[in-house]
Every structure is written in structure tokens, then in C-alpha cells.
Amino acid sequence: MDLVANNLSYKPDDQYHLNEVSFNFKEGNLYTILGRTLSGKTTLLKTIAGLLTPDSGEIEFDGKNFLKIPVWERNVAMVYQQFINYPHLNVFENIAFPLKQRKIDQSIIKEKVMDALKSVGLLGYENRKIQELSGGQQQRVSLARSLVKNAKILLLDEPLVNLDYKLREQLREEFKNLFSKGLADETILIYSTTDPRETMELNGEVIVLDEGKVLQVGPAKEIFENPNSLKVAEISNDPPMNIIEAKISDNHIKFEGIDVEAPQHLSKLTQDGLKIGLRSSDIELNENGHEFEVELAEISGSETLLHLKRGKTKIIVSIEEVLNFKIHDKIKINFKIDKAYAFHADGKLASSPFGGLNG
Template identity: 85%
Template structure:
């Protein structure tokens, strides 16, 4: 039972929310929609759920015209960013609510609710009031209420975005375990996020969306290793991939007076101005390296992010330890140039450390 969309477009204002979007979601698989805020992720999920009607396009599910199928007949469940629970009901009653609406037998409801709460790690919380739960527990109640419906399509719209960092990490791991235990065998799972790390950890098929348009589709590993454009390279990395205006000439990469031996996968690129892509983790401190000035230093968990500048070039480097730097400090850095990407003047991938292309 595939969920197939063709040429979906939705433009309620002067900007596209969806711009000629097509996809094929297969039964039993996990898909991640990766995109920045306002990229169209929520619009796409609401269109699948029937909460929005596109201006044009088609959606087919199991041979049915989904756009002509009423919401209550679509067998879709959706988990939102916000914790949408019924405050006057306890945990058990919240999860049981959609089953009671279907007038199922009491023993069937009990069995399904207990199983759903167990799957999200909330066994023993049946009689708790919603107000007594943490944010993460409330989100898991929302997830259990969606799972208990046995929906054929489960939509999760940035379900961790409103949680603190530690809780996000914990729930992300729980989601990954939950999805890998076979709960998706008869379900299409579609998970939207702005977080590239979340995308890679969930390790499903990825749809990169930007300004309502699909930029790239593929396995998480392929998106990470071979972003097909500058835009995808920026969206699929956190911090965004560093982009450097450079010249590749006579086996050297040159920018800001710096000349570095070009990596072997740049062999087919010569006498051209290119943009070089380097991840923040591929820039390292090195006393024999090149001097840059610190513009900003951030501590993120156990990691230090340095915003650096030299001439017109600005970079972000990540250091896997907490270090103290001040604004205007001078630091010397070097580059893992063998891990560099090259993008041509159109912003398309010309060469990758994982797969070379002619520019």
C-alpha cells in the first residue's frame, strides 16, 4: 500500500508552501522530511492528513484518491509539536479516547491501551493526571494515542522540538528503538524535523524540503555523504556546512592567501572558481596552521563552536571539548582537505570525497 503524491502545489499567499512536490512512500518504511522552518514540512503533513487541500496535484493511497477521501476515512494519525492531550482525562483515558469513539469493546480497549503505553515506556502511568507528567511523558502519551489507532499512516511533526536538549536526546533514542522493533511493519511512518542529527540517527529515507520544493531524496547516509547542492549541504549539517569561495588551480585549493594541496577527488576540476564545502568537524586547531580571528565562541553541551573570520571568509569549527576563547582571539587552524566538497557556479555538487563527479 504505497502513498503516492504527484505534483502537489499549495500557494495560499505570494509564496509557495508546496511547490510541485511528488513522492512515493512505501508501506512499512520510515521517512524523514528534513527542512528548515517554513520549508513546507507541516503543510505537507497536513495535506496528507486532510487538514489542508492543495491547489493542485494528486495523492493516491491503496488505489484511493486521498484528496477526495474524508479525513475520518483516511486512517491517519498525527503527533504535533505541541503536547495535545486532554487535561481532564488521565493517561489511560487519553490513550483510550479514539478507541472509545469507535465504540470498541472494553476488553479490547484495555488490551490496546496497555500495549501502547508499554511500547512508549509509560507502563504504570495509567492513572496519572496529565498535569503530573513531564513534557517528555506528555509527548509520549500523544504518541501512544496515535499508535493505539493502528493507523496505516503515522505522521510526526517535529515531535521533539519543544523539549529541552537532554530530553530530546533521550526521546530520540526511544523513538529509534520504537521504530526498529517492528511497529512500522504495517505503517508508513513520516517524521518531520529541522535537525540533521535527528535525521541521521533515525536512519530512514530522507526527503530534503526547502521553500516548498523537494531538493533531494535518498537514504540518510547518501544525503549526508553526497548532498547534491549547496542548499542541501547547508540544510543537512548542523552547524551548516562551511562554504568557501576558492580557486582550484594546478592541484591547489586557494583562498584568502591560503594554498592547500587539492585532494585526489578534485582531479577533474581545474582553472575554475568553485565553492568548497567543509564540515565544522573537519577544521582543526593546529599551531602550524593558518591564523583566523575568533568572532564568537559558543559552548554547546560538551562541544565548543568557534565562529572564525579571515578576510571575507567566515567559518564555524567544532571542538569536542569545552574550551575558553574570547572575541578577537587569534587561533591557528588547518583543514582536513581530503574531506572537502566542491560545488560549481550553479551550486551543484561537482566533487565529493565519497563520489566524484565532473564539474
């Protein structure tokens, strides 16, 4: 049973929240919607759930017009950013709530709830009050309540965004293990996030969304290795991919007085107006390298992010160690130029180190 949309548009104000969005989600698969804040991710999920009605377009599920099916009959479960649980009920009662609403037999309810608790790692917590749980545990209760419904479509709207870094890492791993085991063969799982790393770790089919438009669709690896445009390259990397205005001539890349030999996949590009893309992890400190000035140094865990400039060029470098630099310090770096991308003036991909289109 496929969930298929054609040209969904939703424009409640002067801006499109969805702009002719089309997709084909197949049962038994995980899909990740990747986009910045206000890209239309939540709007899309609410449209699928029936909480919003699009201005135009169609959605079909199992060959039926989904837009004409009432919310309560859509067999859709949704987990939100906020922990939506019932504070007056304990963990077991929270998870059992949708089953009790259907007047399902008590013995079946108990079996389903205990299975869901096991799936999310909360066995033994069934009698706890919601207020006694951590943020991550509360989110797992929300997920378990969705699982017991055996919904054909499970929507997760940035479920980890409000958790601290360490807990987010832990719960992401648990989600990944849960998803990889498979919920049900006929379940369609749609997960939205702003985090490119989360997208790559979940490793499903990815839909890159920006300002309500679908920019690229494909496996996570393909999106990472061959972003089809500058915009996708920025959205699918954290920090965003460095973009450098450069000129390629005589098999050399030149900018800001820097002259480096072009790698083979870029050597045939000679047109003006090219932009070179390099990930922050593909630039390294080197005493014999090119001099840049430090604008900012950020320490995040065991990683240091250096914001550097040279002339009009600004880049970010990520170093896997804690380093102490001050503003205006001069440092020298080298580019792993064989990892460089090239984009045309209109933003489309010209060439990638992974064999992306060249034209």
C-alpha cells in the first residue's frame, strides 16, 4: 500500500508552506524529511495526518482518496516535538489510552502495551507517573503510544529536537535500532528533522525540503555524496558546506591569491562563475598551508569549529580536537582538494568527487 501525493500546495498567507509537493512512500520503508526550520516539514506531516487541508493537490493511500477520509479513520499515528502525554495517568495508562478508546479487550491491551514498552526500552516503568520520567523517557512513552495503535503510517516530527545533546545521541541510536528491526512490514515511517547527521544515521530515503519545495529525493548516501544544488549541499551538511567563489583555468583552482592544482573530476571545468564546495571536515591545519585569520573559535565537545577569513572568502573548519585560538590569530590550512565540489553560477551541481553529474 503506497502513500502517493501529487502537487500538494498549501499557502495560508503570502508564503507557500507546501509548493507542488509530490512523493511516493512505499510500505515497510523509512523516509526522512530533511529541511531547515519553516521549510514545510511539519505542514507536510499534518497534511498527511489530516490536521491540515491543502489548497490543491491529491493524496492517495491504498488507492483511495486520502483527503476525503476523516482524521480518525486514517490509521495514522504522530509523535510531536513536545512530549504530549497525560500527566494524570501513569506510563501504562498513557500507552494504553488509544486502545481503551477503541474498547479493545483488557488482555489484548496488556499484551500490546508490554510489547511496546519492551520495544522502547521502558519495561519496568509501567507504574511510574509521567512526572517521574526524564525527557527522553517521556518521548519514548509518546512513541510507544503510537506503536500500540499499529498504524499504517507513523509520523515523527523532530522527536529529538528538545532533548539535550547526550540524550539526543542515545535516543537516536535507540530509534535507529528500533527502525532497523522493522515495525511492521506494511508500516510507512516518516521522520522529519533539521539535522543532517540524524538523516545519515537513520539511513532511509531522504526528501530535502526548502520553503515548501522538494529539492532532491534519494537514498541518504546519494544526497550526501551528490547534492544536486548549492542549497541541498548547505542543508545536508552541518556545518553547511563551505562555498568559495573561484576560477578554474589551466587545470588550477584560483581564489584570494591561492592557486591549487584541480583534481581530475574538476580539471575539465573552465567556465567562469563556478563555486567550489568543501566540507568543513575536508580542510586541515598545516604549517605549510595557506594563511587565514580566525574570526571565531567554537568548542563543541571534543571538536573545535574555526570560522576563518581571507579577503572576501569565509570558511568554517572542523577539527576533531580541542584547540585554543583567539580572534585575529593567523593560522595556516590546506584543502583536501580531491574532496571538492563544483557548482554552476545558477547553483546546480557541476561535478562531485563521487561521480556526480558534470555539465
